[in-house]
Amino acid sequence: MNDSLSPASSDISRRRWLTVGIGALAALGGAGFALWRLQPQPVRDGAAEALWGASFDGPAGEAVRMASFQGKPLLLNFWATWCPPCVDELPLLNRFHAEHRAKGWQVVGLAIDQPSNVRQFLQRLPLDFPVALGGLAGSDIGRALGNEKGGLPFTVLFGADGNILKRKMGQLTAQDLQEWSKTL
Known part of the structure; x- marks a missing residue:
């Protein structure tokens, strides 16, 4: 019975890590976009x-x-x-x-x-x-x-x-x- 729970708990663990990884990537992407957006653009001539x-x-x-x-x-x-x-x-x-x-x-x-x-x-x-x-x-x-x-x-x-x-x-x-x- 212990063996049948192990693959299921392993799948849950993988899903959690995948969710955390995707969340971290999204946060980094959002932070990068915010930094890019907050950078002043080139000054126009004159x-x-x-x-x-x-x-x-x-x-x-x-x-x-x-x-x-x-x-x-x-x-x-x-x-x-x-x-x-x-x-x-x-x-x-x-x-x-x-x-x-x-x-x-x-x-x-x-x-x-x-x-x-x-x-x-x-x-x-x-x-x-x-x-x-x-x-x-x-x-x-x-x-x-x-x-x-x-x-x-x-x-x-x-x-x-x-x-x-x-x-x-x-x-x-x-x-x-x-x-x-x-x-x-």
Whole structure:
């Protein structure tokens, strides 16, 4: 009787290992696809020039001219009020701005959102760095800078010379900012 159970239990064991193996392969494939999807795509020709030539409204109606940020390192962060990782990283960006502005660093938040939502949000969580209302033009610039899918958050580091040094799809970490600050 023991012999008749052995092949059956062996089949169950094989099925479990097969199921676990297939599950592991699917997880690895999904993780690989997610990593590929979160990688910025190539920057389009003329994208940086288009950014430096752009002007946006600020939350209070003031003009935010991107050319005014040339000549110093710039962290440009594309975000929205409805994006939880965006909202989570804003205090980190605000601290980075406070700690590094004396060293010449700049931070600009380009909100890809409705102006009224941004204004309400900034009343609850004021930011010390400039915020621009990007709208569709901001989305187009993000795509030209390699964010083809339009995912948020998306951050681009520009050197003082206006060239792109780093880009990241997804939420920034303190470690990202620490490494990026050593780039210059």
